[in-house]
Amino acid sequence: MPKDGSGLSLDGLGMPLWLVVELTYKCPLKCPWCSNPVDFERYGNELSTEEWKSVLRRGRELGGVQLGFTGGEPTLRRDLEELVAEAECLGYYTNLITSGVGLNRERLRALKAAGLKQVQLSFQAPERALSHDLVGVDVFDQKIDIAHAIKAEGLPMVMNVPVSRYNIERTGEFLDLAEDIGADYLEFANLQYYNWALLNRAELLPTRDQLERSEAIVKERRERLGKKMTIYFVVPDYYDNRPKACMNGWGAIHLTIAPDGTTLPCQEARLIKTLDFPNVRDADLAWIWRESPAFQKFRGDSWMKEPCRSCDEREKDFGGCRCQAFLLTGDAANTDPVCAKSPNREIIDGLIGCARGDQPVGAEKLVMRDIRKRLAGAEAGR
Amino acid sequence: METETPLKLDDAVELNPTHHFRWEEPQRAHVLLYPEGIVKLNETAAAIIEAAAGAPSIGDAVAVLVARYQHDDLEPKIIAFLEDARAKGWIRVKS
Ligand SMILES: C[S@@+](CC[C@H](N)C(=O)[O-])C[C@H]1O[C@@H](n2cnc3c(N)ncnc32)[C@H](O)[C@@H]1O
Ligand code: SF4
Ligand code: SF4
Numbered sequence: 001m002p003k004d005g006s007g008l009s010l011d012g013l014g015m016p017l018w019l020v021v022e023l024t025y026k027c028p029l030k031c032p033w034c035s036n037p038v039d040f041e042r043y044g045n046e047l048s049t050e051e052w053k054s055v056l057r058r059g060r061e062l063g064g065v066q067l068g069f070t071g072g073e074p075t076l077r078r079d080l081e082e083l084v085a086e087a088e089c090l091g092y093y094t095n096l097i098t099s100g101v102g103l104n105r106e107r108l109r110a111l112k113a114a115g116l117k118q119v120q121l122s123f124q125a126p127e128r129a130l131s132h133d134l135v136g137v138d139v140f141d142q143k144i145d146i147a148h149a150i151k152a153e154g155l156p157m158v159m160n161v162p163v164s165r166y167n168i169e170r171t172g173e174f175l176d177l178a179e180d181i182g183a184d185y186l187e188f189a190n191l192q193y194y195n196w197a198l199l200n201r202a203e204l205l206p207t208r209d210q211l212e213r214s215e216a217i218v219k220e221r222r223e224r225l226g227k228k229m230t231i232y233f234v235v236p237d238y239y240d241n242r243p244k245a246c247m248n249g250w251g252a253i254h255l256t257i258a259p260d261g262t263t264l265p266c267q268e269a270r271l272i273k274t275l276d277f278p279n280v281r282d283a284d285l286a287w288i289w290r291e292s293p294a295f296q297k298f299r300g301d302s303w304m305k306e307p308c309r310s311c312d313e314r315e316k317d318f319g320g321c322r323c324q325a326f327l328l329t330g331d332a333a334n335t336d337p338v339c340a341k342s343p344n345r346e347i348i349d350g351l352i353g354c355a356r357g358d359q360p361v362g363a364e365k366l367v368m369r370d371i372r373k374r375l376a377g378a379e380a381g382r
Numbered sequence: 383m384e385t386e387t388p389l390k391l392d393d394a395v396e397l398n399p400t401h402h403f404r405w406e407e408p409q410r411a412h413v414l415l416y417p418e419g420i421v422k423l424n425e426t427a428a429a430i431i432e433a434a435a436g437a438p439s440i441g442d443a444v445a446v447l448v449a450r451y452q453h454d455d456l457e458p459k460i461i462a463f464l465e466d467a468r469a470k471g472w473i474r475v476k477s
Binding site: 010011012013015017018063065066093118156158184185187227230232 | 408409415417418419420421474
Protein backbone atom coordinates (compact mmCIF):
# COMPACT_ATOMS: atom_id res chain seq x y z
CA MET A 1 0.00 0.00 0.00
CA PRO A 2 1.41 3.32 -0.93
CA LYS A 3 -0.36 5.47 1.63
CA ASP A 4 -1.32 3.82 4.84
CA GLY A 5 1.75 4.91 6.74
CA SER A 6 2.37 1.24 7.53
CA GLY A 7 0.38 1.52 10.73
CA LEU A 8 3.34 2.47 12.82
CA SER A 9 5.53 5.43 13.38
CA LEU A 10 9.06 4.70 12.37
CA ASP A 11 12.03 6.91 13.03
CA GLY A 12 14.43 6.35 10.16
CA LEU A 13 16.96 8.80 11.58
CA GLY A 14 16.26 11.00 8.59
CA MET A 15 17.08 8.28 6.07
CA PRO A 16 14.90 7.07 3.17
CA LEU A 17 14.39 3.56 4.55
CA TRP A 18 11.71 2.74 2.02
CA LEU A 19 12.28 3.17 -1.69
CA VAL A 20 9.60 2.70 -4.30
CA VAL A 21 10.76 2.62 -7.89
CA GLU A 22 8.15 2.93 -10.60
CA LEU A 23 9.97 1.35 -13.53
CA THR A 24 7.37 2.33 -16.12
CA TYR A 25 3.88 3.81 -16.30
CA LYS A 26 3.05 1.47 -19.18
CA CYS A 27 0.49 -1.21 -18.44
CA PRO A 28 -1.74 -3.46 -20.54
CA LEU A 29 -4.55 -3.19 -17.97
CA LYS A 30 -6.95 -0.27 -17.78
CA CYS A 31 -8.02 -0.11 -14.14
CA PRO A 32 -10.34 2.89 -13.79
CA TRP A 33 -8.88 3.62 -10.33
CA CYS A 34 -5.21 3.45 -11.30
CA SER A 35 -3.06 5.56 -8.99
CA ASN A 36 -0.75 6.55 -11.86
CA PRO A 37 -1.05 10.13 -13.15
CA VAL A 38 -3.96 10.69 -15.55
CA ASP A 39 -1.45 12.19 -17.98
CA PHE A 40 0.95 9.24 -17.57
CA GLU A 41 1.72 9.15 -21.28
CA ARG A 42 3.61 12.45 -20.92
CA TYR A 43 6.32 10.78 -18.86
CA GLY A 44 7.51 8.20 -21.38
CA ASN A 45 11.16 9.16 -21.09
CA GLU A 46 12.10 6.22 -18.84
CA LEU A 47 15.39 5.87 -17.00
CA SER A 48 17.82 3.41 -18.59
CA THR A 49 19.10 0.29 -16.87
CA GLU A 50 22.32 2.06 -15.93
CA GLU A 51 20.45 5.08 -14.61
CA TRP A 52 18.25 2.84 -12.42
CA LYS A 53 21.29 1.02 -11.11
CA SER A 54 22.93 4.25 -10.12
CA VAL A 55 19.72 5.37 -8.37
CA LEU A 56 19.61 2.09 -6.45
CA ARG A 57 23.23 2.47 -5.41
CA ARG A 58 22.73 6.05 -4.19
CA GLY A 59 19.51 5.06 -2.42
CA ARG A 60 21.26 2.32 -0.52
CA GLU A 61 24.08 4.69 0.45
CA LEU A 62 21.46 7.02 1.86
CA GLY A 63 20.10 4.21 4.06
CA GLY A 64 17.44 2.54 1.88
CA VAL A 65 16.42 -0.95 3.04
CA GLN A 66 12.95 -1.85 1.70
CA LEU A 67 12.67 -1.65 -2.06
CA GLY A 68 9.46 -1.98 -4.06
CA PHE A 69 9.54 -2.41 -7.82
CA THR A 70 6.24 -1.15 -9.19
CA GLY A 71 4.69 0.86 -12.02
CA GLY A 72 2.62 0.73 -14.22
CA GLU A 73 3.52 -2.85 -14.87
CA PRO A 74 7.14 -3.34 -13.78
CA THR A 75 7.42 -6.72 -15.53
CA LEU A 76 7.19 -4.92 -18.88
CA ARG A 77 10.78 -3.83 -18.27
CA ARG A 78 13.01 -6.53 -19.70
CA ASP A 79 15.81 -5.49 -17.34
CA LEU A 80 13.73 -6.29 -14.24
CA GLU A 81 15.80 -9.40 -13.42
CA GLU A 82 19.01 -7.41 -13.80
CA LEU A 83 17.73 -4.64 -11.52
CA VAL A 84 16.54 -7.12 -8.89
CA ALA A 85 19.98 -8.76 -8.95
CA GLU A 86 21.64 -5.39 -8.51
CA ALA A 87 19.31 -4.54 -5.61
CA GLU A 88 20.03 -7.86 -3.92
CA CYS A 89 23.73 -7.31 -4.32
CA LEU A 90 23.38 -3.87 -2.73
CA GLY A 91 21.54 -5.40 0.24
CA TYR A 92 17.91 -4.36 -0.25
CA TYR A 93 14.86 -6.42 0.73
CA THR A 94 13.13 -6.47 -2.65
CA ASN A 95 9.40 -6.65 -3.39
CA LEU A 96 7.73 -6.91 -6.76
CA ILE A 97 4.34 -5.24 -7.06
CA THR A 98 2.57 -6.56 -10.13
CA SER A 99 -0.69 -7.46 -11.81
CA GLY A 100 1.09 -10.62 -12.95
CA VAL A 101 0.61 -10.06 -16.67
CA GLY A 102 4.25 -9.93 -17.70
CA LEU A 103 5.27 -12.96 -15.66
CA ASN A 104 5.66 -16.64 -16.38
CA ARG A 105 7.28 -19.52 -14.52
CA GLU A 106 10.72 -19.00 -16.06
CA ARG A 107 10.80 -15.33 -15.21
CA LEU A 108 9.64 -15.99 -11.67
CA ARG A 109 12.37 -18.54 -11.21
CA ALA A 110 14.93 -16.08 -12.57
CA LEU A 111 13.64 -13.32 -10.30
CA LYS A 112 13.84 -15.53 -7.27
CA ALA A 113 17.34 -16.60 -8.21
CA ALA A 114 18.23 -12.91 -8.56
CA GLY A 115 17.18 -12.37 -4.95
CA LEU A 116 13.54 -11.29 -5.04
CA LYS A 117 12.03 -11.68 -1.54
CA GLN A 118 8.31 -11.21 -2.06
CA VAL A 119 5.59 -10.69 -4.65
CA GLN A 120 2.48 -8.56 -4.26
CA LEU A 121 -0.04 -9.71 -6.84
CA SER A 122 -3.18 -7.69 -7.44
CA PHE A 123 -6.61 -9.24 -8.01
CA GLN A 124 -9.32 -6.88 -9.15
CA ALA A 125 -12.08 -9.50 -9.19
CA PRO A 126 -12.56 -13.06 -7.96
CA GLU A 127 -13.77 -14.30 -11.34
CA ARG A 128 -13.27 -13.88 -15.08
CA ALA A 129 -16.25 -11.77 -16.18
CA LEU A 130 -15.98 -9.05 -13.55
CA SER A 131 -12.21 -9.03 -14.01
CA HIS A 132 -12.69 -8.33 -17.68
CA ASP A 133 -15.13 -5.50 -16.98
CA LEU A 134 -12.82 -3.87 -14.46
CA VAL A 135 -9.46 -4.09 -16.21
CA GLY A 136 -10.63 -4.07 -19.83
CA VAL A 137 -8.66 -7.15 -20.91
CA ASP A 138 -8.80 -10.92 -20.38
CA VAL A 139 -6.12 -11.67 -17.83
CA PHE A 140 -7.90 -13.53 -15.05
CA ASP A 141 -6.75 -17.05 -15.96
CA GLN A 142 -3.20 -15.87 -16.40
CA LYS A 143 -3.27 -14.27 -12.95
CA ILE A 144 -4.46 -17.50 -11.38
CA ASP A 145 -1.62 -19.36 -13.09
CA ILE A 146 0.93 -16.87 -11.86
CA ALA A 147 -0.46 -16.97 -8.33
CA HIS A 148 0.10 -20.72 -8.22
CA ALA A 149 3.55 -20.31 -9.74
CA ILE A 150 4.53 -17.77 -7.07
CA LYS A 151 3.53 -20.25 -4.39
CA ALA A 152 5.32 -23.07 -6.20
CA GLU A 153 8.52 -21.01 -6.14
CA GLY A 154 8.08 -20.62 -2.40
CA LEU A 155 7.96 -16.82 -2.55
CA PRO A 156 5.84 -15.11 0.09
CA MET A 157 2.76 -13.70 -1.60
CA VAL A 158 0.60 -10.75 -0.76
CA MET A 159 -2.66 -10.82 -2.63
CA ASN A 160 -3.79 -7.23 -3.09
CA VAL A 161 -7.42 -6.35 -3.78
CA PRO A 162 -8.18 -2.76 -4.76
CA VAL A 163 -11.67 -2.42 -3.27
CA SER A 164 -14.50 -0.34 -4.71
CA ARG A 165 -18.28 -0.43 -4.99
CA TYR A 166 -17.72 -2.69 -8.00
CA ASN A 167 -16.19 -5.58 -6.08
CA ILE A 168 -16.93 -4.98 -2.40
CA GLU A 169 -19.91 -7.34 -2.44
CA ARG A 170 -17.51 -10.12 -3.51
CA THR A 171 -15.49 -10.08 -0.29
CA GLY A 172 -16.28 -13.71 0.55
CA GLU A 173 -15.26 -14.89 -2.92
CA PHE A 174 -11.95 -13.04 -2.68
CA LEU A 175 -11.32 -14.74 0.66
CA ASP A 176 -12.07 -18.15 -0.87
CA LEU A 177 -9.74 -17.43 -3.76
CA ALA A 178 -6.90 -16.33 -1.49
CA GLU A 179 -7.37 -19.38 0.67
CA ASP A 180 -7.44 -21.64 -2.35
CA ILE A 181 -4.22 -20.16 -3.74
CA GLY A 182 -2.59 -20.17 -0.33
CA ALA A 183 -1.73 -16.47 -0.16
CA ASP A 184 0.36 -15.59 2.90
CA TYR A 185 -1.20 -12.16 3.13
CA LEU A 186 -4.45 -10.80 1.79
CA GLU A 187 -4.81 -7.07 1.63
CA PHE A 188 -8.19 -5.48 1.01
CA ALA A 189 -7.07 -2.02 0.03
CA ASN A 190 -10.03 0.28 -0.26
CA LEU A 191 -9.22 2.71 -3.03
CA GLN A 192 -7.52 5.97 -2.36
CA TYR A 193 -9.13 8.68 -4.40
CA TYR A 194 -6.41 10.31 -6.46
CA ASN A 195 -5.81 10.45 -10.19
CA TRP A 196 -7.94 7.87 -12.07
CA ALA A 197 -9.84 6.87 -8.95
CA LEU A 198 -10.73 10.52 -8.43
CA LEU A 199 -12.11 10.76 -11.97
CA ASN A 200 -14.36 7.79 -11.18
CA ARG A 201 -14.99 8.47 -7.52
CA ALA A 202 -18.74 8.88 -7.69
CA GLU A 203 -19.07 5.45 -9.30
CA LEU A 204 -16.47 3.67 -7.18
CA LEU A 205 -16.96 4.89 -3.60
CA PRO A 206 -18.80 2.29 -1.49
CA THR A 207 -21.29 3.25 1.21
CA ARG A 208 -20.59 2.87 4.91
CA ASP A 209 -23.06 0.03 4.95
CA GLN A 210 -21.24 -1.89 2.26
CA LEU A 211 -17.96 -1.37 4.08
CA GLU A 212 -19.29 -2.61 7.37
CA ARG A 213 -20.72 -5.73 5.77
CA SER A 214 -17.44 -6.46 4.04
CA GLU A 215 -15.43 -5.87 7.19
CA ALA A 216 -17.67 -8.21 9.15
CA ILE A 217 -17.06 -10.99 6.63
CA VAL A 218 -13.32 -10.42 6.87
CA LYS A 219 -13.45 -10.50 10.65
CA GLU A 220 -15.31 -13.78 10.69
CA ARG A 221 -12.84 -15.39 8.30
CA ARG A 222 -9.88 -14.03 10.23
CA GLU A 223 -11.10 -15.82 13.32
CA ARG A 224 -11.55 -19.04 11.42
CA LEU A 225 -8.19 -18.95 9.65
CA GLY A 226 -6.06 -17.74 12.54
CA LYS A 227 -2.40 -17.56 11.58
CA LYS A 228 -2.72 -19.32 8.23
CA MET A 229 -3.27 -16.09 6.38
CA THR A 230 -2.81 -12.52 7.55
CA ILE A 231 -5.70 -10.37 6.34
CA TYR A 232 -5.42 -6.61 6.22
CA PHE A 233 -8.44 -4.43 5.70
CA VAL A 234 -7.57 -0.86 4.82
CA VAL A 235 -10.69 1.30 5.26
CA PRO A 236 -11.14 4.23 2.92
CA ASP A 237 -10.07 7.24 4.90
CA TYR A 238 -13.25 9.15 3.97
CA TYR A 239 -15.06 6.98 6.52
CA ASP A 240 -12.61 7.77 9.30
CA ASN A 241 -12.63 10.86 11.46
CA ARG A 242 -8.85 11.09 11.62
CA PRO A 243 -6.58 11.08 8.58
CA LYS A 244 -4.06 8.37 7.79
CA ALA A 245 -0.50 8.95 8.98
CA CYS A 246 0.36 9.42 5.37
CA MET A 247 3.79 8.05 4.37
CA ASN A 248 4.83 8.20 8.01
CA GLY A 249 5.33 11.92 7.38
CA TRP A 250 6.50 13.83 4.30
CA GLY A 251 10.15 13.14 3.48
CA ALA A 252 10.49 11.01 6.63
CA ILE A 253 11.24 7.48 5.37
CA HIS A 254 9.63 7.19 1.90
CA LEU A 255 11.21 8.02 -1.42
CA THR A 256 9.52 7.28 -4.73
CA ILE A 257 11.27 7.52 -8.06
CA ALA A 258 8.95 7.83 -11.06
CA PRO A 259 9.71 6.25 -14.47
CA ASP A 260 11.25 9.45 -15.81
CA GLY A 261 13.49 9.94 -12.77
CA THR A 262 11.28 12.45 -10.95
CA THR A 263 11.65 12.03 -7.20
CA LEU A 264 8.59 12.15 -4.97
CA PRO A 265 7.89 11.92 -1.21
CA CYS A 266 4.94 9.67 -2.13
CA GLN A 267 3.65 8.08 -5.31
CA GLU A 268 0.83 10.58 -5.74
CA ALA A 269 2.75 13.76 -4.90
CA ARG A 270 3.19 14.65 -8.55
CA LEU A 271 -0.41 15.83 -8.53
CA ILE A 272 0.53 18.75 -6.26
CA LYS A 273 1.09 21.08 -9.17
CA THR A 274 2.40 23.89 -6.99
CA LEU A 275 5.59 21.96 -6.18
CA ASP A 276 8.55 21.36 -8.44
CA PHE A 277 9.96 17.87 -7.90
CA PRO A 278 13.64 17.32 -8.71
CA ASN A 279 14.85 14.65 -11.12
CA VAL A 280 17.73 12.21 -10.56
CA ARG A 281 18.98 13.13 -14.02
CA ASP A 282 19.70 16.69 -12.87
CA ALA A 283 20.55 16.42 -9.20
CA ASP A 284 22.24 14.12 -6.74
CA LEU A 285 19.90 11.94 -4.70
CA ALA A 286 21.51 12.97 -1.41
CA TRP A 287 20.80 16.64 -2.09
CA ILE A 288 17.30 15.79 -3.31
CA TRP A 289 16.46 13.88 -0.16
CA ARG A 290 18.12 16.11 2.39
CA GLU A 291 17.89 19.60 0.99
CA SER A 292 15.65 20.02 -2.04
CA PRO A 293 12.80 22.50 -1.46
CA ALA A 294 10.19 19.92 -2.49
CA PHE A 295 11.27 17.38 0.13
CA GLN A 296 11.74 20.09 2.78
CA LYS A 297 8.36 21.64 2.11
CA PHE A 298 6.23 19.56 4.51
CA ARG A 299 8.90 17.93 6.63
CA GLY A 300 8.42 18.07 10.37
CA ASP A 301 5.58 20.30 11.60
CA SER A 302 6.67 23.92 11.18
CA TRP A 303 4.67 24.21 7.93
CA MET A 304 1.41 23.33 9.65
CA LYS A 305 -1.59 25.63 9.88
CA GLU A 306 -4.39 25.48 12.41
CA PRO A 307 -5.99 23.25 13.58
CA CYS A 308 -2.96 20.93 13.17
CA ARG A 309 -0.39 23.43 14.46
CA SER A 310 -1.70 23.34 18.01
CA CYS A 311 -3.16 19.83 17.93
CA ASP A 312 -1.72 17.22 20.26
CA GLU A 313 -2.24 14.48 17.66
CA ARG A 314 0.10 16.01 15.10
CA GLU A 315 2.93 13.60 15.91
CA LYS A 316 0.55 10.73 15.28
CA ASP A 317 -0.85 11.55 11.86
CA PHE A 318 1.36 14.45 10.67
CA GLY A 319 -1.78 16.31 9.64
CA GLY A 320 -2.74 13.61 7.13
CA CYS A 321 -2.19 13.54 3.40
CA ARG A 322 -0.81 16.59 1.54
CA CYS A 323 -2.16 15.33 -1.78
CA GLN A 324 -5.66 15.00 -0.41
CA ALA A 325 -5.46 18.47 1.16
CA PHE A 326 -4.36 19.87 -2.20
CA LEU A 327 -6.97 18.03 -4.25
CA LEU A 328 -9.94 18.74 -2.03
CA THR A 329 -9.13 22.13 -0.47
CA GLY A 330 -6.76 23.64 -3.03
CA ASP A 331 -3.92 24.12 -0.55
CA ALA A 332 -1.50 21.29 0.21
CA ALA A 333 -0.65 22.87 3.59
CA ASN A 334 -4.20 22.61 4.89
CA THR A 335 -5.31 19.97 7.36
CA ASP A 336 -6.36 16.79 5.53
CA PRO A 337 -10.14 17.35 5.15
CA VAL A 338 -10.78 13.81 6.41
CA CYS A 339 -10.01 15.05 9.93
CA ALA A 340 -13.13 15.87 11.94
CA LYS A 341 -11.27 18.93 13.24
CA SER A 342 -10.75 20.28 9.73
CA PRO A 343 -12.98 23.24 8.78
CA ASN A 344 -13.30 21.44 5.41
CA ARG A 345 -14.67 18.14 6.71
CA GLU A 346 -18.03 18.94 5.09
CA ILE A 347 -16.44 18.33 1.69
CA ILE A 348 -15.85 14.69 2.65
CA ASP A 349 -19.29 14.32 4.20
CA GLY A 350 -20.78 15.63 0.98
CA LEU A 351 -18.89 13.01 -1.04
CA ILE A 352 -19.90 10.19 1.26
CA GLY A 353 -23.49 11.35 0.99
CA CYS A 354 -23.35 10.79 -2.77
CA ALA A 355 -22.12 7.18 -2.60
CA ARG A 356 -24.32 5.11 -4.91
CA GLY A 357 -24.59 1.94 -2.86
CA ASP A 358 -26.55 -0.74 -4.64
CA GLN A 359 -27.54 1.39 -7.63
CA PRO A 360 -26.76 -0.49 -10.84
CA VAL A 361 -23.12 -0.78 -11.81
CA GLY A 362 -21.86 -0.96 -15.37
CA ALA A 363 -18.48 -0.90 -17.03
CA GLU A 364 -19.77 1.75 -19.45
CA LYS A 365 -20.06 4.17 -16.52
CA LEU A 366 -16.33 4.04 -15.81
CA VAL A 367 -13.57 6.08 -17.40
CA MET A 368 -11.01 3.36 -18.06
CA ARG A 369 -7.29 4.07 -17.85
CA ASP A 370 -6.57 4.77 -21.45
CA ILE A 371 -5.88 7.96 -23.23
CA ARG A 372 -8.86 8.02 -25.56
CA LYS A 373 -11.40 7.47 -22.82
CA ARG A 374 -9.78 10.05 -20.60
CA LEU A 375 -10.14 12.68 -23.27
CA ALA A 376 -13.75 11.65 -23.84
CA GLY A 377 -14.35 11.85 -20.09
CA ALA A 378 -12.86 15.34 -19.97
CA GLU A 379 -15.15 16.45 -22.78
CA ALA A 380 -18.15 15.06 -20.96
CA GLY A 381 -17.53 17.88 -18.51
CA ARG A 382 -15.61 16.30 -15.62
CA MET B 383 -7.87 -15.01 16.46
CA GLU B 384 -7.91 -18.67 17.32
CA THR B 385 -6.84 -18.97 20.93
CA GLU B 386 -3.22 -20.00 21.18
CA THR B 387 -1.65 -21.94 24.00
CA PRO B 388 0.70 -19.73 26.02
CA LEU B 389 4.40 -20.10 25.23
CA LYS B 390 6.26 -22.53 27.47
CA LEU B 391 9.94 -22.78 28.32
CA ASP B 392 10.38 -25.98 26.36
CA ASP B 393 8.83 -24.55 23.20
CA ALA B 394 11.23 -23.74 20.40
CA VAL B 395 10.50 -20.67 18.29
CA GLU B 396 11.77 -19.53 14.93
CA LEU B 397 11.56 -16.43 12.80
CA ASN B 398 8.54 -16.34 10.53
CA PRO B 399 9.99 -17.47 7.18
CA THR B 400 8.58 -14.42 5.39
CA HIS B 401 10.59 -12.18 7.73
CA HIS B 402 14.23 -11.17 7.50
CA PHE B 403 16.12 -10.07 10.57
CA ARG B 404 19.40 -8.27 10.25
CA TRP B 405 21.72 -5.55 11.40
CA GLU B 406 21.53 -2.28 9.47
CA GLU B 407 24.71 -0.35 9.96
CA PRO B 408 23.38 3.08 8.87
CA GLN B 409 20.58 2.76 11.44
CA ARG B 410 22.89 1.27 14.06
CA ALA B 411 20.06 -1.12 14.80
CA HIS B 412 18.58 -4.49 13.97
CA VAL B 413 15.63 -4.37 11.61
CA LEU B 414 12.90 -6.84 10.74
CA LEU B 415 11.93 -6.76 7.08
CA TYR B 416 8.77 -8.38 5.86
CA PRO B 417 6.20 -8.04 3.11
CA GLU B 418 4.72 -4.56 3.45
CA GLY B 419 6.77 -3.52 6.39
CA ILE B 420 9.87 -2.71 8.33
CA VAL B 421 10.42 -2.52 12.05
CA LYS B 422 13.44 -1.15 13.83
CA LEU B 423 14.17 -3.10 16.98
CA ASN B 424 15.74 -1.72 20.10
CA GLU B 425 18.71 -3.52 21.57
CA THR B 426 16.77 -5.63 24.05
CA ALA B 427 14.15 -6.70 21.52
CA ALA B 428 16.84 -7.68 19.04
CA ALA B 429 18.78 -9.62 21.67
CA ILE B 430 15.71 -11.62 22.67
CA ILE B 431 14.71 -12.42 19.10
CA GLU B 432 18.23 -13.44 18.20
CA ALA B 433 18.64 -15.64 21.27
CA ALA B 434 15.20 -17.25 21.05
CA ALA B 435 15.29 -17.98 17.31
CA GLY B 436 18.75 -19.46 17.65
CA ALA B 437 18.20 -21.65 20.72
CA PRO B 438 16.83 -25.20 20.99
CA SER B 439 14.17 -23.92 23.40
CA ILE B 440 12.92 -20.72 24.98
CA GLY B 441 14.34 -21.96 28.28
CA ASP B 442 17.82 -22.12 26.77
CA ALA B 443 17.44 -18.63 25.39
CA VAL B 444 16.39 -17.35 28.82
CA ALA B 445 19.48 -18.93 30.35
CA VAL B 446 21.73 -17.28 27.77
CA LEU B 447 20.13 -13.88 28.32
CA VAL B 448 20.18 -14.16 32.12
CA ALA B 449 23.87 -14.99 31.98
CA ARG B 450 24.60 -12.13 29.60
CA TYR B 451 22.62 -9.45 31.40
CA GLN B 452 23.25 -10.71 34.96
CA HIS B 453 19.62 -10.39 35.89
CA ASP B 454 17.41 -13.18 37.26
CA ASP B 455 13.88 -11.80 36.97
CA LEU B 456 14.13 -11.68 33.19
CA GLU B 457 12.06 -14.76 32.42
CA PRO B 458 8.55 -13.27 32.62
CA LYS B 459 9.67 -10.23 30.62
CA ILE B 460 11.17 -12.39 27.90
CA ILE B 461 8.07 -14.57 27.68
CA ALA B 462 5.82 -11.51 27.52
CA PHE B 463 7.91 -10.03 24.73
CA LEU B 464 7.91 -13.30 22.78
CA GLU B 465 4.12 -13.59 23.15
CA ASP B 466 3.85 -10.12 21.68
CA ALA B 467 6.28 -10.96 18.86
CA ARG B 468 4.26 -14.07 18.08
CA ALA B 469 1.00 -12.10 18.04
CA LYS B 470 2.58 -9.71 15.55
CA GLY B 471 3.60 -12.64 13.36
CA TRP B 472 7.36 -12.05 13.71
CA ILE B 473 8.05 -15.48 15.20
CA ARG B 474 6.23 -18.80 15.44
CA VAL B 475 6.50 -21.98 17.44
CA LYS B 476 8.49 -24.70 15.68
CA SER B 477 6.38 -27.76 15.06
C1 LIG C 1 -0.33 1.25 -9.41
S1 LIG C 1 -0.21 -0.47 -9.10
C2 LIG C 1 1.24 -0.95 -10.01
C3 LIG C 1 1.48 -2.45 -9.99
C4 LIG C 1 0.59 -3.32 -10.86
N1 LIG C 1 0.26 -2.70 -12.10
C5 LIG C 1 -0.69 -3.71 -10.13
O1 LIG C 1 -1.71 -3.06 -10.36
O2 LIG C 1 -0.63 -4.64 -9.35
C6 LIG C 1 0.33 -0.62 -7.42
C7 LIG C 1 -0.69 -1.14 -6.43
O3 LIG C 1 -1.61 -0.13 -6.15
C8 LIG C 1 -2.93 -0.64 -6.17
N2 LIG C 1 -3.77 0.48 -6.56
C9 LIG C 1 -3.93 1.01 -7.77
N3 LIG C 1 -4.74 2.09 -7.73
C10 LIG C 1 -5.09 2.25 -6.43
C11 LIG C 1 -5.90 3.20 -5.72
N4 LIG C 1 -6.51 4.20 -6.34
N5 LIG C 1 -6.02 3.06 -4.39
C12 LIG C 1 -5.40 2.04 -3.74
N6 LIG C 1 -4.62 1.13 -4.34
C13 LIG C 1 -4.47 1.23 -5.67
C14 LIG C 1 -2.87 -1.79 -7.14
O4 LIG C 1 -3.90 -2.73 -6.88
C15 LIG C 1 -1.49 -2.33 -6.88
O5 LIG C 1 -1.50 -3.26 -5.81
S1 SF4 D 1 -3.46 -0.32 -11.14
FE1 SF4 D 1 -4.19 -1.39 -12.98
S2 SF4 D 1 -3.89 0.06 -14.67
FE2 SF4 D 1 -2.71 0.82 -12.92
S3 SF4 D 1 -0.70 0.03 -13.24
FE3 SF4 D 1 -1.73 -1.48 -11.92
S4 SF4 D 1 -2.70 -2.95 -13.30
FE4 SF4 D 1 -2.06 -1.19 -14.53
S1 SF4 E 1 -6.06 18.54 13.47
FE1 SF4 E 1 -4.33 17.90 12.22
S2 SF4 E 1 -2.89 16.94 13.63
FE2 SF4 E 1 -4.87 17.10 14.69
S3 SF4 E 1 -5.85 15.11 14.34
FE3 SF4 E 1 -6.56 16.50 12.72
S4 SF4 E 1 -5.12 16.18 11.01
FE4 SF4 E 1 -4.19 15.29 12.86
